[in-house]
Amino acid sequence: MKVKAKDLLLDGILRQNPVLKLVLGTCPTLALTTAAMNGVGMGLAVTFVLICSNVIISALRNIIPSKVRIPAYILIIATFVTILRMVLNKFLPSIATALGSYLPLIVVNCLILGRAEAFASKNPVLDSAVDGLGMGLGFMLSLTLMGAFREILGTGCIFGVELWSFKIEFFTHQAGALFTFAIFIAVFVGISNLISSMRAKKMIKEYSDKNNEVKEEIA
Amino acid sequence: MAKKETTLRCVTVLTVIAVICGVLLAVLNPLLYVPPTVDDLANNFTAEGEWSIEELNADFEKGNGGKVLLAGKLTNAEGVVTHYGLTIKTNSDAQLGECTYALYFDAQTDTLVEAKYIVDGTTGGKTYAAYGDKGANFEDYLVQITSENVFDSYTYPQTGATKTLKAVNNAFIMGARYYYNVYVAGGNE
Numbered sequence: 001m002k003v004k005a006k007d008l009l010l011d012g013i014l015r016q017n018p019v020l021k022l023v024l025g026t027c028p029t030l031a032l033t034t035a036a037m038n039g040v041g042m043g044l045a046v047t048f049v050l051i052c053s054n055v056i057i058s059a060l061r062n063i064i065p066s067k068v069r070i071p072a073y074i075l076i077i078a079t080f081v082t083i084l085r086m087v088l089n090k091f092l093p094s095i096a097t098a099l100g101s102y103l104p105l106i107v108v109n110c111l112i113l114g115r116a117e118a119f120a121s122k123n124p125v126l127d128s129a130v131d132g133l134g135m136g137l138g139f140m141l142s143l144t145l146m147g148a149f150r151e152i153l154g155t156g157c158i159f160g161v162e163l164w165s166f167k168i169e170f171f172t173h174q175a176g177a178l179f180t181f182a183i184f185i186a187v188f189v190g191i192s193n194l195i196s197s198m199r200a201k202k203m204i205k206e207y208s209d210k211n212n213e214v215k216e217e218i219a
Numbered sequence: 220m221a222k223k224e225t226t227l228r229c230v231t232v233l234t235v236i237a238v239i240c241g242v243l244l245a246v247l248n249p250l251l252y253v254p255p256t257v258d259d260l261a262n263n264f265t266a267e268g269e270w271s272i273e274e275l276n277a278d279f280e281k282g283n284g285g286k287v288l289l290a291g292k293l294t295n296a297e298g299v300v301t302h303y304g305l306t307i308k309t310n311s312d313a314q315l316g317e318c319t320y321a322l323y324f325d326a327q328t329d330t331l332v333e334a335k336y337i338v339d340g341t342t343g344g345k346t347y348a349a350y351g352d353k354g355a356n357f358e359d360y361l362v363q364i365t366s367e368n369v370f371d372s373y374t375y376p377q378t379g380a381t382k383t384l385k386a387v388n389n390a391f392i393m394g395a396r397y398y399y400n401v402y403v404a405g406g407n408e
Contacts, residue, residue, distance in 0.1 A: 060236075063232060064232055064236075065225065065228055065229045065232060067225070067229050068229040068232065068233050071233060072232065072233060072236055075233070075236050075237055075240055076236065076240070078240075079240040079243060079244060082244055083243075083244070083247060083251075086247060086248070086251035086252075087251060089251070089253050090251045090252075090253050093253075
């Protein structure tokens with residue numbers, strides 16, 4: 001179980017990163033990454049909804065008939081998003097204002113519905129919760145890094161703290177969002193491919209070493 | 220028969236989930252409800268004085284455009300009421316979501332002197348940009364509230380082929396009606 005939980009977490013954060021690998025939840029990614037803090041806020045909000053909806057959907061996976069599974073999932077997800085909105089309005093109104101209309105739009109975020117359909121509806125409760133946590137953290141990490149990148153280059157600040165007066169306003173605009181997204185995906189895929197090829201080379205080397213050992217033994 | 224049972228099961232499961240979700244939200248709503256405060260009025264208006272609440276969540280039915288969340292008054296250092304302020308939440312309309320607007324009236328002349336949006340319900344950014352800064356804050360309009368229908372015949376800018384500013388217009392219509400009925404005519408609705 002420990003190994004599986006670790007794998008699920010790593011899948012969400014790195015190997016199957018929802019933003020950079022699966023390219024899910026693109027609307028909030030492009031719209032809200034003008035500041036790193038927005039990425040943290042949106043990431044935490046999505047993580048909360050993902051964990052809660054995954055747990056409930058997984059628990060009810062044998063009860064919900066497959067014909068009505070999508071409306072049932074939407075009902076469950078919408079309930080948690082509404083609760084989240086009420087909590088943020090009550091305790092963190094500044095975050096609720098910063099996320100604006102993208103907060104209620106979490107209901108139709110394809111990442112949440114995608115994990116409900118692809119994972120939670122087929123796996124036990126604990127695994128689904130870990131999957132929700134991993135995917136949520138992966139989403140938050142990507143948004144925060146992209147937000148930090150755009151904030152530093154676009155406004156010369158990080159988390160609202162001014163670093164220098166040098167600014168490239170392009171990064172605060174929508175075109176800058178697409179450009180940043182493309183750079184991040186390219187770097188992520190590049191690093192992933194590099195790691196994969198290194199692993200493959202290592203495996204081939206180990207295999208050939210073993211092969212040589214066996215040959216020597218036979219000789 | 221089997222098909223009928225499946226359909227019945229689908230409907231039952233969906234209904235049960237919907238009822239549980241509804242009950243959960245109904246229980247949490249009073250616990251997490253945030254009542255409006257005079258901060259919204261005070262933070263958006265420059266005149267000096269002290270704001271106090273006149274009425275919360277007014278039961279005001281005239282018009283169908285929204286709701287008066289809060290009515291407040293601004294009292295100066297001499298204890299004279301100089302302005303009244305209304306926070307109005309308008310219903311969503313087409314591509315406009317719910318908007319919250321603050322309207323300010325001069326208490327001596329019964330004139331709308333300023334209006335500012337607090338919550339922009341649009342998904343595509345600030346639709347009010349069509350007004351420009353002055354329009355969004357209603358700075359160029361000094362409208363005396365001589366009747367409750369004073370805004371009904373106003374023509375407002377359009378922001379595109381499908382987007383209208385009806386939700387925003389509703390704030391002014393609601394505000395004028397409330398102000399006229401409560402403060403000018405003197406009778407509560």
